[in-house]
Amino acid sequence: MTAQELPISGDADVVRVRQAVRAAAVEAKLSLVDQTKLVTAASELARNTLTYGGGGGALVEQVQNGLRKGVKAVFHDKGPGIADVAQALTDGFTSGSGMGLGLGGARRLVDEFAIDTAPGDGTTVTVVKWAR
Template sequence: MNVLQSGSLPVRVEQDVVLARQFVRKLASEHGMRLVDLTKLVTAVSELARNTVVYGGGGDMDWSVLDRMGRVGLSMLFRDEGPGIADTRLALTDGWTSGSGMGLGLTGARRLVDEFELDTAPGQGTRITITRWI
């Protein structure tokens, strides 16, 4: 797998959530992602960026345009140094919510993308990587 482009955006305040969503929408559109897939990716980005701000105390979204044997994908890594997720099993349970977000939670975001990876531990922050292939 090759990285064609990459960068990072701060996700520290609510306005950064809007900017991350707009950036990913533009990036996906530029790479020819279909509207339905683009909408799913942007929705997942919105949820995870908001979680980064609200629960992680702010962090960053690292983004990459990937090439896997001629197939293009968009990958986002949300990382924070917040309290981490104490019970990942519970956090990945359908219908569970810890607050007043969009109601998607991690399970909803996971369903909207092709690949989802969660790395977290109490006191060690959270890293969530999502990828959607075009």
């Protein structure tokens, strides 16, 4: 599977990102529970891109480390960025109408999690889930 770039500018795009991540996870032979965890994390992050980042995109691709396959998803926006990343990752913290589980919850559901953001400079969140 080649890398796939998807726009995120509405609720329907969040659904499409979930479907693309699910398809990549099936192809990488992730277990059903791991597929579900990754797709759920992708749903949280795509919604963040839409709600807090004012829209953006997601890059979904299969990755390989030796014999191990996995799926990498990168969510990027050019929104206001996050001033306090540690606070944003804390359960229960929200600047919007959510439960404050999105970012911290997504981190718990994946194997690798990286966030690159600065105030006024947009946000990029990269997650990877490996097949076991």
